[in-house]
Amino acid sequence: MGLIWIKETTVPINLNQLMDKIDALRRHGLFDARVPRYTSYPPANHFEAGVGHRYHAQWLDAVPEGEAVSLYVHIPFCRRLCWFCACRTQGTKTMRPVDAYVETLTQEIAEVRARLNGAPKMARLHLGGGTPTILPPHTMTLLLATIFSHFEPARGFEFSVEIDPTDASDALLETLLRFGMNRASIGVQDFAPEVQKAIGRPQSVEQTAKVVEFLRARGTPSINFDLLYGLPHQTSDSFQATLDHVIKMAPDRLAIYGYAHVPWMSKRQVMIDEATLPDKRARLQLAEQAHDAFVAVGYEAIGIDHFARPSDTLAIAAANGTLKRNFQGYTDDPGDTLLGFGASAISKFREGYVQNAPATSAYIERVGEGGLAGFKGYQMSRHDQLIARMIEDLMCRFTLNEGDLALAFPGDKALIHKTLVALMRQFEDVFYISEAGLALRDDARPLVRIIASAIDQFANTGTAHSTAI
Template structure:
């Protein structure tokens, strides 16, 4: 990409981990709505679960998650009880015992929960759902705080995949973002995970952080590759201090510009792929034999709130503050405030604060966007025929793609669309053309690059 193209296309667009995206959720979808949707789930539905732990030992300044610093275990212990109550409330709404294909614990720092409490939550989930033998049970880990005993407990609780936050190994970058984490302590946790047969290991890296340089990013990537993870994720730092006030503590003068960000991203990707990994989507990398790489090659990759995924479940149930779920009828999100979440659960109510019911048009556009995000191409003629749509469906959207064709972002052959290899980081701009909600909320999204 040329500097001119970068300047023109470094726009704010959704990450498209859902469609419609979360800024369009409204309070019109509430706890009563969610209860009805849950009770209507067919017995054959395969479900994924998400558990959100909104606590950390300290706050990383780059963070965009719903989390708070817990100085003692008391608020965490109380939160565990509310999670158990929420699981019981969900169980009452389900008329069947549904099968589970994936569980993901996120945060915050999920491993801030004591092992005994984590085991209680996992048992409550096991008492409510059927875990498939091949279910992936994943957790996000802060390598600075986890112990060998905790890793052993994770294995006993059934976890088989772990995502370790790395971000960057450069001391100056780490100091600025308030996340001091050595390579050695990260390596130690990886060793423990493999010792206890938690064999699926992901590492999360970032570019666009304060004081990052191309050379520094390459150095961090090379160190990460020494750990031989199955997958790596490379995310661009989203500087949104108007939404996350703590980001105001990061000097804007220390942040790389759009051209530097792109250079960092490209250098990181080149280093990763030379290391034997294949590119999956716009920000994931995997060993060629990893299921994620295989699914992308077969055109079967999916995308949800955790990003790219091999999960094929048709419903997601979220637990905890801010947790998002989706069901055939639409999306739901719990209250983002732990206090509001707590009060709802204490009163015996689901904590649903907002959501959106989806139409058939939403479902079809979601499919188009997901294929673009995963495959970087779609045949609109084949899609409309397969869905019984009029032949002229999406003519307006195809017309709006012409400037992207002129600029070499997209090539079109009739109604077949393909994002060019060098412009794949801009695929979200192509998706936005098919997003009928996009224009009204542009200021709430992160930059495309």
């Protein structure tokens, strides 16, 4: 999320100061820029054809024995197709394609496991989509039993699942809990009826609260909500009503993303009337409103778009400087290896990224032929690793520490110094020198994606991204 950060520790801001801030943000292109969300560097649209195919097996072989790995399993099916959604998913009325897909997933999991050395432990398991809760309990049981038979949970294991509360039966939730789900991520977006109608996603407060209560009654330790700002017909008043409902349900974590209107990538978004979208200044104010509402009731703001209770592990990681960026946004997963399973899923290795074939049919075909599903990817050079580290430092900590960077990349001291000086010159009014190094002013945090794009070697060479706010 991009915000004007007005911390509760700051004196109340007056209108002139606010206008000055908005002017400063505009000068740096906040209202015009289209930049990546930097859930990876390089962003996935710069992955290269053939790299995945060439290196997938080699990089799996190289995962050090005894190292805990994290798993992401993609379920690209939904019973409903919300018009706003930019996720890789397809609508289905029957379970036949889902069953065939899960069968392939089990083959892929076995194939990947066979390539890993020793008995790999699993630090994290995340089921995402699409809608993982579309799976009937017996199909979910087959999938999870396969995963747990190949990967033993490591100490502190976390198992999270994306849940659509309109499509999550009690029996399915019980199944997930039986296998140890300890983080539930519930899609909310917005509760205003007019907004829901305009985005093709009806979902009542009661349906959502029922799932929350069901999970809490059974001891689920952590519940996350996803919200969106910048949706059609969203006004300050309507959004406040959504925020009030959310605060009453008291999730442990929140992600509040700016709605990315990218109809050239996500065709279903043509259903959204662009004339009803809030303008960029209104988007900034909605983001700011959410920030203030959550901070006022005790949540910590984390990175650009997350909030968590101070006792939550994400807030603890943010406080002690170990927060990381990944395809789910922010994480406290300390591991170096993420194994992605399913169509379009991305794996991260020390050496680079591998993305599976994006189309479900191509994915099923590849795995059916007995191979790995790696299709695109990117092999990281040392220079890429350095840029990736700097972008992660900016996105997670809003700081760049020359000494720490030089320690991690001793051969690149001159380049690090040159880059920091160049950034300081280009953005001199928003950076200052702090104990932690070169630091972005709190009120300039909405610019962080733009600042990251200034050191991104691929910037302006690919497809158009979403707006910076």
